[in-house]
Amino acid sequence: MDSSPLFTRAQRVLPGGVTAAARANPALGQPFYVARAEGPFVFAADGRRYVDLCMSNGATLLGHGHPNIVAAVRRAADFGFACGHDGEPQVRLAERLVEQIPAFEQVRFTSSGTEATFYALRVARAATGRTGVLKFEGHFHGFNDALAFSFWPGLGEAGPPDAPHTHAETAGLPPDTAAQVVVAPFNDATVFRRLLDRHGDHLAAVILEPINYDSGAILPDPTFLATVREETARRGIVLIFDEILSGYRTGPSGAQGYLGVTPDLATLGKALGGGVPLSAFGGRRELMDLVAPRGPAVHTGTYNAHLIPILAAHAFLDTISEVRFYERLLGSHERLYCGLRVAFAAAGLPVRVQGVGARFGLYFGLDPERAITTYRDAASIDKVMQHAFCREMDTRGVYVAPAWHHGLCAMHTDELVDQVADLAERSARAVAAYAAPAGG
Numbered sequence: 031m032d033s034s035p036l037f038t039r040a041q042r043v044l045p046g047g048v049t050a051a052a053r054a055n056p057a058l059g060q061p062f063y064v065a066r067a068e069g070p071f072v073f074a075a076d077g078r079r080y081v082d083l084c085m086s087n088g089a090t091l092l093g094h095g096h097p098n099i100v101a102a103v104r105r106a107a108d109f110g111f112a113c114g115h116d117g118e119p120q121v122r123l124a125e126r127l128v129e130q131i132p133a134f135e136q137v138r139f140t141s142s143g144t145e146a147t148f149y150a151l152r153v154a155r156a157a158t159g160r161t162g163v164l165k166f167e168g169h170f171h172g173f174n175d176a177l178a179f180s181f182w183p184g185l186g187e188a189g190p191p192d193a194p195h196t197h198a199e200t201a202g203l204p205p206d207t208a209a210q211v212v213v214a215p216f217n218d219a220t221v222f223r224r225l226l227d228r229h230g231d232h233l234a235a236v237i238l239e240p241i242n243y244d245s246g247a248i249l250p251d252p253t254f255l256a257t258v259r260e261e262t263a264r265r266g267i268v269l270i271f272d273e274i275l276s277g278y279r280t281g282p283s284g285a286q287g288y289l290g291v292t293p294d295l296a297t298l299g300k301a302l303g304g305g306v307p308l309s310a311f312g313g314r315r316e317l318m319d320l321v322a323p324r325g326p327a328v329h330t331g332t333y334n335a336h337l338i339p340i341l342a343a344h345a346f347l348d349t350i351s352e353v354r355f356y357e358r359l360l361g362s363h364e365r366l367y368c369g370l371r372v373a374f375a376a377a378g379l380p381v382r383v384q385g386v387g388a389r390f391g392l393y394f395g396l397d398p399e400r401a402i403t404t405y406r407d408a409a410s411i412d413k414v415m416q417h418a419f420c421r422e423m424d425t426r427g428v429y430v431a432p433a434w435h436h437g438l439c440a441m442h443t444d445e446l447v448d449q450v451a452d453l454a455e456r457s458a459r460a461v462a463a464y465a466a467p468a469g470g
């Protein structure tokens with residue numbers, strides 16, 4: 031894709047020519063500007079059609095412009111969408127989520143995931159009277175000040191693997207914010223217990239991605255997750271599952287339903303809104319009772335539970351409850367994972383394809399057979415190879431973001447999945463050819 035004229039214009043009025051840092055696209059050297067999208071396809075600013083493996087960073091799980099979502103958005107327009115009021119659709123959506131998500135006894139809506147994790151932490155602080163939070167390296171929770179640490183630290187600045195540094199991911203944080211954040215390695219129960227022994231009395235919350243898609247697709251070890259649940263309960267620390275990304279990837283009850291572990295609070299987002307901005311936080315009644323006006327922890331906002339995303343979320347939930355929805359969605363992902371493994375092997379490019387349900391990581395330069403279980407494993411990927419692959423796929427009409435996670439939508443057909451695998455093999459061969467030493 032070449033969108034240079036638009037990039038030139040954009041850079042005059044938008045920092046870096048983008049409206050979000052993650053849209054910069056270092057693989058292409060310019061943002062991937064999109065003119066329109068349809069089902070499993072995005073159309074670039076120059077009109078070229080791409081098979082989309084990004085799917086709005088996971089927000090459009092049904093597909094771009096899915097007819098059910100579009101109809102819901104139109105209905106909201108018919109109702110005149112007065113902001114700043116609640117009505118039956120908001121109440122009913124809360125009822126549906128409370129029925130579906132194990133942790134939810136009560137729920138509140140926000141627009142972005144960044145807000146949802148921020149408010150979940152506020153509730154945990156109100157509940158415990160403590161301020162500290164323990165998070166895991168490689169887990170992303172949005173860029174709110176309280177949690178903007180150790181998402182993806184470079185290995186040179188991350189500290190020892192069993193005692194990671196609290197690494198600020200942005201400038202502009204108040205200096206005392208870092209002192210509230212303890213960083214732990216994922217899947218290490220021994221270090222987790224040690225950190226709780228040392229910091230537990232100050233911790234309001236432990237927050238984690240129950241499936242760590244923001245470092246590819248890393249499952250928790252069941253014993254580790256059980257330890258996290260037991261130890262937080264024993265010490266009166268609020269356990270928050272950040273399901274902004276993991277929600278709806280494995281089934282309708284979130285990763286918590288899939289893994290059989292229920293946190294005290296959880297967040298949801300992305301897929302829930304069907305591509306329209308909607309997130310949520312919720313949990314046990316006695317915690318949510320602390321939310322104003324019932325309690326002292328204020329959560330409010332003009333755009334909270336706006337009718338457009340609320341009706342879109344109803345349409346999303348209706349659609350995923352159709353017969354065989356998950357069977358088909360998970361089946362097409364498994365088909366892609368197999369196809370990609372065969373493709374990389376045939377091309378002789380070392381890439382680990384690791385997927386859980388409807389989202390997956392591509393670990394370039396790593397042993398295809400070796401499971402990735404921690405951020406430190408994931409962080410040693412070969413980014414030069416990753417970017418080269420993204421570029422090769424771009425020239426063949428497939429959009430692969432230089433990102434940690436990728437996925438299909440419900441509108442990618444088996445035929446399209448097979449085409450993607452075939453184009454991945456050709457792209458991987460091209461990368462392997464110019465990665466090989468001259469004459470080799």
Ligand SMILES: Cc1ncc(COP(=O)(O)O)c(C=O)c1O
Nearest residue numbers: 142143144170171172272274275
């Ligand atoms: C696990 C997780 N939490 C929070 C966020 C932040 O959500 P948003 O981008 O809607 O602010 C993301 C976004 O990628 C996420 O993956």
